[in-house]
Amino acid sequence: MEIANEDFPTSSAIMASPNGLSTAHAQQPLFSFGVITDIQYADIPDGRSFLGVPRYYRHSIQVLQRAVDNWNRLTKLKFSMNFGDIVDGFCPKEESRSAVEQVLKEFDYFDGPVYHMIGNHCLYNLPRSDLTAMFKIPSLRGEAYYEFSPSPEYRFVILDGYDVSVIGRPLDDPKALEAIRFLEEKNPNDDKNSPAGLLGPDRRFLMFNGAVGKEQLEWLDKILKESAECEQNVIVCCHLPLDPDAATPESLLWNYEEVMGLIRQYRCVKACVAGHDHKGGYSLDSHGIHHRVLEAVLECPPGADAFGYVDVYRDRISLVGTGRMASTEMVFES
Numbered sequence: 194m195e196i197a198n199e200d201f202p203t204s205s206a207i208m209a210s211p212n213g214l215s216t217a218h219a220q221q222p223l224f225s226f227g228v229i230t231d232i233q234y235a236d237i238p239d240g241r242s243f244l245g246v247p248r249y250y251r252h253s254i255q256v257l258q259r260a261v262d263n264w265n266r267l268t269k270l271k272f273s274m275n276f277g278d279i280v281d282g283f284c285p286k287e288e289s290r291s292a293v294e295q296v297l298k299e300f301d302y303f304d305g306p307v308y309h310m311i312g313n314h315c316l317y318n319l320p321r322s323d324l325t326a327m328f329k330i331p332s333l334r335g336e337a338y339y340e341f342s343p344s345p346e347y348r349f350v351i352l353d354g355y356d357v358s359v360i361g362r363p364l365d366d367p368k369a370l371e372a373i374r375f376l377e378e379k380n381p382n383d384d385k386n387s388p389a390g391l392l393g394p395d396r397r398f399l400m401f402n403g404a405v406g407k408e409q410l411e412w413l414d415k416i417l418k419e420s421a422e423c424e425q426n427v428i429v430c431c432h433l434p435l436d437p438d439a440a441t442p443e444s445l446l447w448n449y450e451e452v453m454g455l456i457r458q459y460r461c462v463k464a465c466v467a468g469h470d471h472k473g474g475y476s477l478d479s480h481g482i483h484h485r486v487l488e489a490v491l492e493c494p495p496g497a498d499a500f501g502y503v504d505v506y507r508d509r510i511s512l513v514g515t516g517r518m519a520s521t522e523m524v525f526e527s
């Protein structure tokens with residue numbers, strides 16, 4: 194991985210041209226798209242996370258406004274992606290709908306489609322069926338997982354990490370019951386959001402996380418098989434991170450091992466991108482898959498930013514970050 198500033202590319206981001214002069218990547222990307230995550234807007238005073246990290250709830254919508262301005266000025270982005278948590282759980286519940294609408298209105302100023310993911314904070318505010326409708330999630334039967342192909346060479350798979358979850362479903366829903374049983378078995382604490390006593394990646398067995406369920410895994414298998422057959426590269430997107438080397442254990446998808454086990458049966462997935470773990474992270478796993486956890490908007494102090502865009506090539510993707518979002522060059526192994 195190379196991390197560079199948007200204005201000052203690293204030496205490997207500069208390619209030699211035939212006349213000996215150096216120019217930035219001569220090759221044109223197949224397409225480009227915008228990225229942003231964990232806006233967690235709420236019209237409430239600044240606060241802190243459980244671990245004491247400052248959170249700027251009102252400023253976060255201004256970061257989104259600057260992101261949309263920046264994306265529009267680039268005039269080359271085919272779409273943008275929001276990796277979840279557009280409103281915060283501390284948003285007063287009577288304001289939840291209008292807060293979500295305010296944030297979506299800012300996304301509407303973007304000159305292109307926006308693909309959304311549902312995060313835990315979205316589900317603290319509104320029922321999942323309201324969110325899938327408001328986010329215009331392009332799934333066939335109202336699920337929050339879906340896929341799209343912006344060019345013949347690429348497919349994007351958006352996973353729903355809160356498919357099996359205690360949050361966002363009525364407590365008598367079979368998937369909520371499955372999640373309650375799972376947490377009872379895996380987390381001995383009375384407060385199921387507390388990782389106390391859990392070790393390493395087991396610290397992910399928290400109520401604010403969730404799992405990809407059986408039908409979604411079957412759907413993923415079908416999509417990956419099709420993509421492998423037509424030699425498409427796949428980018429997997431999920432609010433929850435899928436690799437312990439890219440994220441804090443408390444932020445991982447409950448069944449990340451099962452999902453990665455399936456992904457590794459095929460060679461088409463080149464990168465997995467996530468949000469949720471606000472500090473961000475990166476890893477290259479043992480199977481050559483890049484994992485990039487994006488830095489959160491919510492923790493940007495006034496004036497600071499965290500958003501970016503990705504240039505997509507056949508053999509790599511290049512994240513160009515602004516502000517706290519680091520730039521990352523992800524070259525594919527095969």
Ligand SMILES: Nc1ccn([C@@H]2O[C@H](COP(=O)(O)O)[C@@H](O)[C@H]2O)c(=O)n1
Nearest residue numbers: 241242243244384386387388389401443
């Ligand atoms: N190490 C931790 C992290 C969190 N919790 C619990 O989760 C809740 C939400 O955490 P935030 O990071 O969003 O503030 C928090 O209120 C705690 O109940 C925890 O116990 N230990």
Ligand SMILES: O=P(O)(O)OC[C@H](O)CO
Nearest residue numbers: 401441443444469470471
């Ligand atoms: O966005 P939150 O408040 O659910 O926080 C998630 C934690 O940062 C995961 O480690």
